[in-house]
Amino acid sequence: MKLAQVGYAEQIQSLKKEMNAIILAHNYQLPEVQDAADFIGDSLALSRQAAETNADIIVFCGVHFMAETASILCPDKKVLIPDLQAGCSLASTINAVELVSWKKEHPDAVIVSYVNTTAEVKALSDYCCTSSNAVKVVESIPKEREILFLPDFFLGSYVAKVTGRSKMFIWPGECHVHAGIKAEDINDKMQRFASAEFLIHPECGCTSSTLYHTSTGEIDVNAHILSTDGMMRHVRESNANQFVVATETGILHRMKRENPDKAFIPVKEEAVCKYMKMITLEKVVNSLMKKRYEVKVQDHVAEKARKSILRMMAVS
C-alpha cells in the first residue's frame, strides 16, 4: 500500500469510530478499499449486513443500485456512496417506463427482476432474485403463469433452460463490461491449466454468460458454482492448488490473501468492472467527512421495492 493510502486507511478507521459508521465493500472493490472495510461480500450478503447493523452511517463501497437496496432495507440509517457515478451497465438497460410498457403487452405476467435493477424497477416487480436463487424463485411460480424476466438476458436464458419454462419472456439486457467472456476463453484457459478447478461466482452480469454456456454444454469442464462464502470455503478445503475463477477479478484479492500458497487465475484478465473501481480510499474519506453522497429512495417507491427484496432474501 502506498504512503498516501496508509494515511487514508488510518483516517477512515478514526472517522468510523467517531461517527458510528461502518464500511461495506463489495468483492469487486479495489484491494485497498476491501482492506479498509468492516464487511466484504456479494450484494445479498451486504444487504443482510446493512439490515443488521447498529451503526448510524453505512458507507457503501459498491455500485448505486446496491446502496439503494441498503437504503430501502434501513430507512432509518444514512447510506452513503463515495462516488455517485458508480452505476451499473446492466441495471441501466431497463427503466420503469420501459418496464410498464413491456408489462402492458403481458398484463397477467409475473415480473421477476434480477437484483441489478434500480429501486423504481424493483418497486414494479413481484419478485427480486439473485443469480443464486433465480431458479428457485421461478420454480415457485405456477407453471401456467407467464413470467417477464429482466434485465439479464444470459441469466434469464439459463433459468429458462434449467427450469424448462416456455412462457418466460426475457429482457435483452447484458453487462457490457463483461459481455466479452466467451465459452472459447474458458475452454482455452482450462486447457492451459489442466489440473486447476473451475469456479464460477454467479454474482453479477459478468458471470451469467458463463452460467449460460455451462447449461448449453459449450463449456467442456466441471464447474463449481458457488457463493462468496462457498467459494472461500471450497478453496480453503480443496486439495487443488490452482483455480480458474470466473468472476470479476476483484474477488481474487481476498482469495490470495486468505490462501497465499494457492494460485488463482482469472478466466479473463479484462473482466474488470470500471464502475466498482471508481471508489477509492480518498473518496471514502471524503464521504465520511462530508457525509456525502446520501442515497435515499422515496418512501412510496421504497415500500414497494422492499416487498420484492424481502421475497428474494426469504428464498435464498
Ligand code: SF4
Ligand atoms: S460487473 Fe457488470 S453487472 Fe456487475 S456491477 Fe459491474 S456493470 Fe453491473
